[in-house]
Amino acid sequence: MLPPGWSSGAGAGAVVALLRDGRPRTRSELVALTGMSRSVVARRVDALLQAGWVTATGGSRSDGGRGPSRIAFDASTGAVLSVLLDTTSARLGVTDLSGRVLAERVVDLEGRDGPEEVLARVVALGRALLARSVGAGARxxxxxxGVPGPVERTTGRPLGPCPTPEWEGFDVAGRLRQDLGPVVAVDSAMNVAVLGERFTGFRGVENLVLVRVGDHIGCGIISGGVLWRGARGGAGDLGHVRVNGSDRVLCGCGSVGCLEAVAGGEAVAARLAARGHDVRTSRDVAALAREGDPDVLTELRVAGRHLGEALADVVGLLNPAVIVVGGALVDPALHLLAGVREVVYGRSSSLATRHLRIVPTGHSEGAGLVGAAVMVIEQLLDPGEVDRSLTWD
Structure with missing residues (x-):
């Protein structure tokens, strides 16, 4: 299938877009498929070969003769450094230009460190990971x-104190460009996660919602094939939707009755601790769930129902095809997911739920690393950008 907006006068960048499906093609196949003349295809391919965007692979005939070479996108022509920041840790990964993760590492962070200290460490760790995974001379x-909290898309500056107040308004993208190069993309961790979830498991899905339930609750939204950020990057703030009948439950945001204060990991852990269980965080709750503790499984089912109440409204507004639920509280037996399904399918219209899938994530944190890379890859491999990178005779 040809890329959107294709015409026979498209540039070499559109040929790269075509070859990114991973299928090598001969020049004759490109001529037949694109409608370009043989000479135009030859010129486009030669420029891409010279720039390293594509590579030629040999063919063979059954009679032993040499067949025509096939042209394939070369995903190894560059590497992308992906970074997911949390309040206490950083996950780093290196991918090729197809989004395949080549190496990753998780390190602890000092929660009180400001952006200068954290980003300097990210630069050092990133360079070491690149050298180890793809070689010191790799491009x-x-x-x-990805950072916790909303981000101003055009500047790459966090709009909230994530993870400390010094981060708000800090020029994260500019700081990384100083040491690592011109192409830097920054977004919220949830936006990065939903991009990765779609890229790794739901490539053809145009309407997708990702929910993560841990100590906090976040949501990322793909609508009409486009990441939905909202006016200032604040779309998907599901954790602070009001839950009916919870007006006396105080949330860390200063409001009352928020979903996160009722169904988040810390809230579930607090209720279990009040009943004598030794738990403080969502990871503690998950550990007891894996052991099959009946109190924990009941709490997870109830938390899932509260989450389902909020998601039923999302389903009515956005009509997604798939809702992916991940995070520490999605226990192996899927009790929380059962609560979500119970309420969403029970309260939403039959039109919205007829083909709706509510599924657990299959990718965990790996999708976030891929999503961070996808932001860079889509920018770098935009057909116009590829054309501008070429030297023409």
């Missing part, structure tokens, strides 16, 4: 970074 194509 760094760009850096993708």
């Amino acid at each position: 760094l194509a760009g850096v993708g970074l």
Whole structure:
């Protein structure tokens, strides 16, 4: 299938877009498929070969003769450094230009450190991971970074104190460009996660919602094939939707009755601790769930129902095809997911739920690393950008 907006006068970048499906093609196949003349295809391919965007692979005939070479997108022509920042840790990964993760590492962070200290460490760790995974001379194509909280898309500056107040308004993208190169993409961790979830498991799904339930609750939204960020990057703030009948439950945001204060990991852990269980965080709750503790499984089912109440409204507004639920509280037996399904399918219209899938994530944190890389890859491999990178005779 040809890329959107294709015409026979499209540039070499559109040929790269076509070959990104991973299927090598001969020049004759490209001529037949695109409608370009043989000479135009030859010129486009030669420029891409010279720039390293594509590679030629040999063919063979059954009679032993040499067949025509096939042209394939070369995903190894550059590497992307992906970084996911949390309040206490950083997950770093290196991918090729197809989004395949080549190496990753998780490190602890000091929660009180400001952006200068954290980003300096990210630069050092990133360089070491690149050297170890793809070689010291590898070309760094760009850096993708996910941070907790909303981000001003055009500047890459966090709009909230994530993880400390010094981060708000800090020029994260500019700081990384100083040391690592010109292509830097920054977005919220949830936006990065939903991009990765779609890229790794739901490539053809145009309407997708990702929910993560841990100590906090976050949501990422793909609508009409486009990441939905909202006016200032604050779309998907599901954790602070009001839950009916919870007006006396105080949330860390200063409001009362928020979903996160009722169904988040810390809230579930607090209720279990009041009943004598030794738990403080969502990871503690998950550990007891894996042991089959009946109190924990009941709490997870109730938390799932509360989450389902909020998601039923999302389903009515957005009509997604798939809701993916992940995070520490999605226990192996899927009790929380059962609560979500019970309420969403029970309260939403039959039109919205007829083909709706509510599924657990299959990718965990790996999808976030891929999503951070995808931000860079889509920018770098935009057909116009590829054309501008070429030297024409």
